[in-house]
Amino acid sequence: MFWLRDKWYDILAFIDMGGPVLWAIFILLFVMWLMILERMWYYSFTYPGERKRIINEWNQRTDTTSWYAKRIKDAKVSEASIKLRSGLGFLESLVAISPLFGLFGTVYGMLNVFDIMAIAGTSNARAMAGGVSKATIPTMAGMVAALSGVFFTTYFKRKAVVEREKLEDRMQSH
Template sequence: MMLILMDVWDSVRGFMATGGDILWLVAGVLFLMWVLMLERFWYVNWVAPKEHKGIIDLWNNREDSTSWYAHRIREAWMSQAKQDMNARMLMIKTLVAICPMIGLLGTVTGMIAVFDVMAVHGTSNARMMAAGISMATMPTMAGMVAALSGVFFSTRLDAKMKISLEKLKDSLPHH
């Protein structure tokens, strides 16, 4: 088992080395994005239903659910539930949008490395230019893959949040 882990770690280190230092930045942003998305999935699936049940119980235990004052209380509870639901979603969407930009930064730094090799050794040494080209393409690919995974899962998370809020709204009848 330890040998397999060491082989995996060596493969990851080799991949990161071919992509340059910018690839580590992409990995850090991707890690943060996924930590935040997993926290939101946990909140939506396990914490929010309990909180929503508490709000529904409070509403059902109210004697007055028809007055103007009761409607404002209902709106305040819905607004608070929506705010709690959408916490950290702006950060997630920002990280998703930043991933391709960091990848492009890797493209620029990789091309600078290629031009540096060309300036020192000329254009005849393709092997030396290959390292810079790899540094240019790997972060771009990694940034795009990170962004695509973030777009897919944050969209699913958004949809799940909207459904949960609509169910809460439907569970708080007003007349």
Template sequence: MLYLMELWESVRDFIATGGDVLYIVMAVLFLMWVLMIERYWFLSGVFPKIRSKIITNWDARKDTTSWYAHRIREAWISEANDKLNARILLIKTCVALCPLVGLLGTVTGMITVFEIMAVQGTGNPRLMASGISMATIPTMAGMVAALSGMFFATRLESKVRRAKQSLVDSLPHH
């Protein structure tokens, strides 16, 4: 319990040093990871059942060669593709949004520095340093958040492509 309290204090100190924009970075990062975990869960737990149902329905058809059969096959593949790609664009948007929110923190931190310079002058380097850290820490946090999401989002997209191709290969069209 003491470890968790110390961890929370260090996170709180980090946010105090970086400014309130870090809360937005944290919210975007949390949303991105919730969406990615949900997609991984869908790919490993839910989609195999959908895939096997589609394959079973296709194998149960007597007619797999007519024009109508091919349209039905394409419709099933399209529906599965829609389910596979659900929320992928939102994940990619969150990845792209993280550095932009970090840059927002840079702008607000620099505004703080300029306010300090206007009120105190340039004679107080300690106050200016706090504003500069408030400008750089959100940028760093946004970049780290984006990098963590970029790797897994790319892997997720690759898994989705392979799952779709596997489904297409499993539905032979004669």
């Protein structure tokens, strides 16, 4: 149990080294991963039941060849597609904002460096080291956060297209 407390203190020390902007990146990353987990849950557990229900409703129809039936099919596929893509725009926005938060952390850290230079009156390397770490750590954290989200947004967008096509193919006329 002590190792868990030690790891928590290591995380807090890392966040302290990066300055207050790192807290914002941490919160942004937490929300991003909540969204990723929600989409994983939807694709793995919720959508298969919805897909089965839609296909069963379609197969129970007697008329599947008329113009009206094709419009119903299009509507059901569109509704499923909207649910499949739900939240992906917000997730993409979080991915896009992450590096910007990192750059904001860079600016914040460099302001600390300039502040130290103004107070010390010289360019003392030891005095500036804290500000430089506050400048580089948020940049790195913002980029890592964005990279972790890019993979999943690409995967989810592709999965939504594939699932829509599969649903449309399974709703055959009979």
